[in-house]
Amino acid sequence: MRMREKVLLRVASKAFIPLILLFALYVQFHGDFGPGGGFQAGVIFAAGFVLFGLIFGLEALQQVVPWSVVERAVALGLLVYGGVGVSCILRGGRFLDYGALDHHSPMHGQHLGILIIELGVGLTVAATLLAIFYAMAGRGRA
């Protein structure tokens, strides 16, 4: 009984996980044109991996996304965000004034800035949720 349920779950989740990850990428990079953005995309991205972990086990998930990657990604996202702010200063603007990123076209600079900081937000959110999942799911068997 239990094995047969597992088979159904495995087949269904194998079909769903790529779609979830693809949708997360769409939400991430289409956030300026439709609903969504880094925060939602990060949550959806993490949800795809959490589903994988629930069905195939924590060990399999940690082979796909090792703990060291998660640990670094939590900090990397925030660093990307702050780095955009600092590079705005270095290019002669104010902190987080994305217009300074492209002197020829401030509108393009704004686009670029928004895209990169959303990426930073998505990275931190996805990695933090995965870290919490790892911490809680791994605790029971320690």
Added chain:
Amino acid sequence: MWIEILLFGLLLITAVTIVSLNDLFAAAMLSGIFSLLCASLFTLMDAVDVAFTEAAVGAGISTVLMIGALALTGSRECQQPTRLGPFVVVLLTGAMLIYGTLDMPAYGDPAAPIHHHVAPEYIAGTSAEFGIPNIVTAVLASYRGFDTLGETAVIFTAGVGVMALLLGRRKRQDEVQVEPSEGDHKGENP
């Protein structure tokens, strides 16, 4: 109109059921349903970005984390004796909150103060300065960039806090068993 009443009714039923249940697994699943109903209501109010977040966080991730926590603790609530004091406090707080909404402007009123502060600037500026159609993204990422940086820092802090609290002991045990040489740069004893 009717769909709002239906959704609010279901929301109320779900909330009362969550409070009255002793089975915490069922309560966790119902809180996911509660979030999904909230997300539907936000969609009806045209707040799609908020609805999106609510559906993903409330109905998705937090239900998983709640069930993960239950797997570690236990799924039955201890029976507590019913006390009148807290109930009165909750009732009074709820009554005060409802009283506070009475002199709020009507929902969607264009003359409401909130629509005359910085909102017109944002609406006009988003297409002129950024050339993107989603005003929410422009406000979050650019007009209120500092706030969003702070929010990201909050999430980062939450992640680091959970790692420090939940992983501290387990990681050290793993390292003793598997790779004792790794213990130098991470093994800070709390």
